[in-house]
Amino acid sequence: MKKLIMKLIGMMGILVFVYSCQQKSNYNNVDEIVAEAMETTQGITAEQLHTKIDNGDMILLIDTREPAEFNAGYIPGAVNIPRGVLEFKIDNEAFWDEAMLYMPEKEEEIIIYCKKGKRSILAACTLKKLGYKKVYYLSDGWKNWEMNYPLMYEKNPDQSAHTSSGESGGC
Numbered sequence: 001m002k003k004l005i006m007k008l009i010g011m012m013g014i015l016v017f018v019y020s021c022q023q024k025s026n027y028n029n030v031d032e033i034v035a036e037a038m039e040t041t042q043g044i045t046a047e048q049l050h051t052k053i054d055n056g057d058m059i060l061l062i063d064t065r066e067p068a069e070f071n072a073g074y075i076p077g078a079v080n081i082p083r084g085v086l087e088f089k090i091d092n093e094a095f096w097d098e099a100m101l102y103m104p105e106k107e108e109e110i111i112i113y114c115k116k117g118k119r120s121i122l123a124a125c126t127l128k129k130l131g132y133k134k135v136y137y138l139s140d141g142w143k144n145w146e147m148n149y150p151l152m153y154e155k156n157p158d159q160s161a162h163t164s165s166g167e168s169g170g171c
Contacts, residue, residue, distance in 0.1 A: 034118050037125035043139040046148045049111060053077070060104050062086070064114045064123045065142065071156040075113065075145055083119045087126055106131050113138035113145070 027033050052059055053076070063070050063078040070080040079099060081089050089095045096103040104110060110132055112120040120137040127135045138145065146153065 030118070034121050037121045041121055041124045041128060042136050043117075043121075044111060044136045045139050046145045049075075049138055049145070050149060050152070052111075058109065060108055060110045062110060062112045062123070063142070064112055064119045069115060069142075073142070073146065073153045073155045075142070076152065076154050078113075083114065083123050086123050087130065090127065090130065090132075104132070107133050109134040109136070111136050111138060114141050116143055117141040 027036075049061075061075060061078040063074050063080045064083040064086060065080070066082050067080060070078075074080070079101065081095075091103065093103050110124075110127060112123045112127070112135065114120040114123070117137060117140050120141060124135045124137040
């Protein structure tokens with residue numbers, strides 16, 4: 001019996017070791033981090049997003065670019081939450097109240113985009129780790145949307161690049 005328990009403990013130790021090695025801890029560059037995040041996160045095309053918008057699907061569209069990038073042009077209905085503060089704002093009820101929107105539920109469909117796609121891949125991966133179930137990133141980001149749908153965007157030219165002083169979290 002003692003041998004059996006020792007074998008089980010040994011096998012569990014090996015499983016823990018193997019599992020802990022599955023996620024790389026050191027990377028040579030950001031592209032390696034993005035590639036790893038892509039393995040667990042699904043993208044959608046600009047065409048698929050356009051169809052969802054046309055069909056009136058219930059989605060939360062998050063633009064993770066910085067405010068100045070967002071104000072220059074964004075997909076209609078998008079909420080601007082820069083990548084650096086997304087984790088702090090996604091479940092911050094005061095943020096959503098100020099935006100006059102509801103705070104997203106873990107089961108809601110969330111589509112994230114940035115300029116080219118890399119920030120949104122990392123943001124989508126992070127939201128999945130926080131327990132959000134239906135999180136997607138827009139493949140090739142805003143640039144692809146702007147190229148395919150040049151007349152379907154909004155902008156805030158009068159907005160400054162500064163955010164409110166009540167912001168918390170992030171760097």
